Amino acid sequence: MRTLNVELGDRAYPIHIGDGLLRQSLLQPCIRGRQVCIVTNETVAPLYLDAVESCLHGFEVERVVLPDGEQFKTLDTVNRIFDRLLETRQNRTTTLIALGGGVIGDMTGFAAACYQRGVDFIQVPTTLLSQVDSSVGGKTGVNHPLGKNMIGAFYQPRCVLADTGVLKTLPPRELSAGIAEVIKYGLIYDSDFFDWLEAHIDSLVAGDDEALSRAIYRSCEIKAEVVAQDEKESGIRALLNLGHTFGHAIEAHQGYGRWLHGEAVAAGTLLAADLSRRLGWLTDEQMARIEAIHRAAKLPVLPPPEMTVEDFRSLMAVDKKVLDGRIRLVLLRGIGSALVTSDFPAELLDETLETRLGLARAG
Amino acid sequence: MRTLNVELGDRAYPIHIGDGLLRQSLLQPCIRGRQVCIVTNETVAPLYLDAVESCLHGFEVERVVLPDGEQFKTLDTVNRIFDRLLETRQNRTTTLIALGGGVIGDMTGFAAACYQRGVDFIQVPTTLLSQVDSSVGGKTGVNHPLGKNMIGAFYQPRCVLADTGVLKTLPPRELSAGIAEVIKYGLIYDSDFFDWLEAHIDSLVAGDDEALSRAIYRSCEIKAEVVAQDEKESGIRALLNLGHTFGHAIEAHQGYGRWLHGEAVAAGTLLAADLSRRLGWLTDEQMARIEAIHRAAKLPVLPPPEMTVEDFRSLMAVDKKVLDGRIRLVLLRGIGSALVTSDFPAELLDETLETRLGLARAG
Structure with a gap:
């Protein structure tokens, strides 16, 4: 496992990267209260929701399963998260866990930023794109019919778990789409990294854990x-x-x-x-x-x-x-x-x- | 006119307090771009919207007039603000002006916190309660059917204009309700201020500008x-x-x-x-x-x-x-x-x- 610390003063947080992290006890040190609410979607839930829950012994765990797709990245869907948080009486010490790709991460982060004016959240990105993009930068939010990402907040997670193992269930087209963003980091910032990517592009496309882990680490570091x-x-x-x-x-x-x-x-x-x-x-x-x-x-x-x-x-x-x-x-x-x-x-x-x-x- | 500077590092801002401030050119130095959107309600608009607009020569001014009342302090109503901001193509340098009581201030501040992940806003509170309460603290937000103020953000205004003149159109019951919060500041923090309030309570209830101005200043200072x-x-x-x-x-x-x-x-x-x-x-x-x-x-x-x-x-x-x-x-x-x-x-x-x-x- 690699760990990258994103230095942001009192909002600093770690990104853990590696194979099988979902099934390890990395979440617990980042949870400050007893309540946890996992937000995920209908595609990811059957694959990984049980695994994440089983790492959360001793916590009161609630879950919200949203429909999958960019078209649901709306204020209405975020309101479904608020409904659930209030119905289950989540208090100010609750922690939201975003389990999914960029859409789930953006909405969950925004819900965490706004619920009771800010509660903790953790990112568990399940696509390569979200692992190298949403893990760093604190951008959260939703679309509006008149514009993408027009409503949101800058809000930092308490930690990020990027499990390269979950990329094995990712459709090859989505893996490639994530690699496009990885290549971008080399192009704009680091010619040595670009050289390394050229040498390992076949391993990355094949889903090799070690290559992916290194690429994710350096991408997050550059970002x-x-x-x-x-x-x-x-x-x-x-x-x-x-x-x-x-x-x-x-x-x-x-x-x-x-x-x-x-x-x-x-x-x-x-x-x-x-x-x-x-x-x-x-x-x-x-x-x-x-x-x-x-x-x-x-x-x-x-x-x-x-x-x-x-x-x-x-x-x-x-x-x-x-x-x-x-x-x-x-x-x-x-x-x-x-x-x-x-x-x-x-x-x-x-x-x-x-x-x-x-x-x-x-x- | 009295001016209180709220010291919050790079988010410090002034509160101007006095009679007739709405009709002076105090807003312009706090506006960084060319676009302005005034958010108000159906009660306040006929009284003060024209006055505020006439101080904004040279800016592109849009307006949103919302229904009046706590029952409209919802995510749906804030979405009406977003609709208007996007329909009129407000960009990241726009400034929202909250012209109204606490409900308008809370919703406008929250809309400003979230629109394009944060644009400037100015508070022009038109009730005594909002002048002594919402002017300081940065609490913004809306109600949810399952709880008051459950969704929101901490977000600071660029400046606050507390015009004591507008309190003359305030129903006496609402003036008294604001005085309750003023008394609170004396009770929790400052016995001299409480003594002063005892000596001037009749002037305050009668709407005396000088007494109100002093009471607002000290209340905001304590807060x-x-x-x-x-x-x-x-x-x-x-x-x-x-x-x-x-x-x-x-x-x-x-x-x-x-x-x-x-x-x-x-x-x-x-x-x-x-x-x-x-x-x-x-x-x-x-x-x-x-x-x-x-x-x-x-x-x-x-x-x-x-x-x-x-x-x-x-x-x-x-x-x-x-x-x-x-x-x-x-x-x-x-x-x-x-x-x-x-x-x-x-x-x-x-x-x-x-x-x-x-x-x-x-x-």
Whole structure:
């Protein structure tokens, strides 16, 4: 087992990473009261709810099983958590445990932030994406019909248990989608890590525990370093959005859920890399390596062929990262270094989109 | 105009207190972006919405007018604020202005805490109760069908404007209810302030600006001192709940809204004082002064005659302040000093309840 301590002063917490952690007694030291409420969904509950409960001897354990899917990440669903907490008379010393992927983590964290103005919570992320993304940063919240993640709070867990064993039940597409975010950390921050990922990409795709554990550790470590410098997202934290502005346009165009988030980010990262190359910031060889590692991870490297340059332009214009009408993008300066900029010729962005959409259509 | 700075490190903010402040340009220095959204209710909007808007030249001003009343302090109503914020494309630099009493302040503060994970907000409290209570402490939130204030956040405003002029349109009963909380600050913390209140109680009840302004300033100052020592309410902040455990029982028994919160607190404070007297902590003369000032403020000093000792016992048992089955009460040790304790004979509490319920029935 590896343990990473996320240093946030009096809100510091550990992330435990390794195979079979769910079945160990790692939760108990993080629980301050006697009441516990596990929040999970209909997919995860039959797989892991009993295992987690069996580690909680001596506590009063309640459970909330929510429907599975991004479409349920709403204030109404969070209210179902509040109903349950109040019906079962959970007090201020209760601890919520989020057992599931990013949707469960975001909603449970938000419920914990708001219930009686804040109770403890623990993350037990069951997807690779949530293990490397939601484990660090304290972002919680829900969607609103008019915008994703528009309602929420910054709220830190008491601890995170990232059990690599649970990734064995994850569909291969979801594992790959998580790897897309892992690759992102190498690209924006750490060329050595990127080199290591290139060497171990087949082990990661095959679900090798040791490789996954190391990748999760370094991803969380990088995210923690970035977030520590910028907890409320005004500056360098924006680098974590490499590929996301393009990716959000793809997700919005396709309808949420058809492309997995990580798949859209992968195709978006390649668009960002292509534009970086046109700006002279990335060599052809670096571009080829970035494309190769995504292909090896079984991720899409081209946008949906049915999209147009105009689709991207209009969908990217409504992204949160737009300031004063200028699209700001995370671009690469070599492998392991990124910057946020709106200082690029619009024609080059169009060339990037036209070229890669053309490749997608050529199939 | 008086200005009190609430010192909370990087979340410090000013409370401006005085007559006619609504019509002055005090809001603008506290607004960091160009977008502003005023949240108010149907009672306050016709009285003051235009005045506040006319101070906001050069800003893009939106408004949300909610129904008036504690029964609307719900997650659904807060969602109406979110709807409006998203429909009008408010971004992360928007400022919400809460124009109304405690219900509007609590909901607007909570909406600001959650919208895009936190935007600025300003309190413009229009009742005496909200001027001396919600101005300090950062408590925001809504009720749930199974409990009051069960969902919320600790979130600080950028500034507070307490215009004593608006209290002239306040119904006399509501002014008196606010004075109950002002008296509380003297009782728990400052015997000199209590002396001053005794000398000026008629001016306060008559709505005298200078007297109100001074009373609000000192009340907020005391609350700020208490909260600074205990922001998340684990220790001495509990003293602010003098009379509240009894008061909540009265409100719950009568149905919320029939007794104003301050009225229930007044009757509850006299119960706490009576028990303190029986414990030998308060002289008969001090008890008489406490009763006299409440009478002069036109507040009830006895509980509802139709309640029984058993009603109090069962309603107080579900209060949030109960730990391990023992009722904890804020009691007085003389005027200007209070303590939280569960260390008193249950028979004395019964005697207090029986005596004052008897007086109430005798009418």
